[in-house]
Amino acid sequence: GAVVSQHPSWVICKSGTSVKIECRSLDFQATTMFWYRQFPKQSLMLMATSNEGSKATYEQGVEKDKFLINHASLTLSTLTVTSAHPEDSSFYICSAGPQTGSWNEQYFGPGTRLTVT
Amino acid sequence: GDSVTQMEGPVTLSEEAFLTINCTYTATGYPSLFWYVQYPGEGLQLLLKATKADDKGSNKGFEATYRKETTSFHLEKGSVQVSDSAVYFCALRSGGGADGLTFGKGTHLIIQP
Numbered sequence: 105g106a107v108v109s110q111h112p113s114w115v116i117c118k119s120g121t122s123v124k125i126e127c128r129s130l131d132f133q134a135t136t137m138f139w140y141r142q143f144p145k146q147s148l149m150l151m152a153t154s155n156e157g158s159k160a161t162y163e164q165g166v167e168k169d170k171f172l173i174n175h176a177s178l179t180l181s182t183l184t185v186t187s188a189h190p191e192d193s194s195f196y197i198c199s200a201g202p203q204t205g206s207w208n209e210q211y212f213g214p215g216t217r218l219t220v221t
Numbered sequence: 222g223d224s225v226t227q228m229e230g231p232v233t234l235s236e237e238a239f240l241t242i243n244c245t246y247t248a249t250g251y252p253s254l255f256w257y258v259q260y261p262g263e264g265l266q267l268l269l270k271a272t273k274a275d276d277k278g279s280n281k282g283f284e285a286t287y288r289k290e291t292t293s294f295h296l297e298k299g300s301v302q303v304s305d306s307a308v309y310f311c312a313l314r315s316g317g318g319a320d321g322l323t324f325g326k327g328t329h330l331i332i333q334p
Contacts, residue, residue, distance in 0.1 A: 146326060153321055209267060
C-alpha cells in the first residue's frame with residue numbers, strides 16, 4: 105500500500121530557532137499534501153494544503169510566515185516552523201494522496217513530535 | 222464551518238463485546254465520511270469510508286452507515302478483539318479529493334482479554 109514517511113519523528117529545539125519537518129510519499133507521487141497539527145487529547149486540525157510547484161493554501165488562523173511550506177517535488181513537502189516558541193510544541197502530521205483516480209484517498213505519515221524549550 | 226463530534230474515551234470493553242462509537246457531524250453540502258484508526262506508534266490508517274447517504278462502509282468486521290437524516294456515522298463491530306485496541310477518529314471531507322479532512326477528537330478504545 106501507499107506509504108508516507110516523516111522526518112524527524114521527534115525534535116527538541118530552543119525557543120527562537122527554526123525547525124524543518126519533511127514529509128515524503130515513498131511509493132507514489134502526490135501533487136497535493138496536507139499538514140495537520142494535533143494537541144494532546146485534541147483532534148487533528150488542518151493547517152495547510154501543500155501544492156507541488158505552487159504556493160501552499162493556509163487555513164484561517166494559521167500564520168503563513170511562521171509555518172513555511174515548500175512542495176518542491178511530487179514526493180516531498182517540507183514544513184518549517186520559524187522562530188519557534190513553546191506554544192508551537194505539538195504533534196505535526198502530514199498526509200498525501202496518489203495523483204491517479206478521481207477520488208484521492210489520503211495516506212498519513214506517522215507524525216513528528218516537536219518540543220520547543 | 223464543518224465539525225465532527227465523537228464520543229469521548231477511553232472506552233473499555235471486554236473481548237468479544239459489541240462496540241459502538243458514536244459520531245455526528247455538521248457540514249455544508251454532502252460530505253464524504255471516514256473512520257481512521259491509529260495503532261500505538263503508527264500513523265492514521267483509513268478503516269472505512271462512505272461517500273453518500275445510506276452508504277455502508279465496512280472493513281475488518283467494522284461497519285458504519287452514512288445517515289444523512291441524523292447526520293451520523295456511528296462505528297460498530299459485533300465482536301471486538303484485543304488487537305482492536307487503538308484510537309479511532311471520525312472525519313469528513315466536504316470537497317473533492319484535493320481538500321483536507323475535518324476530524325473528531327478521537328476515541329481511545331481499550332479491549333481487555
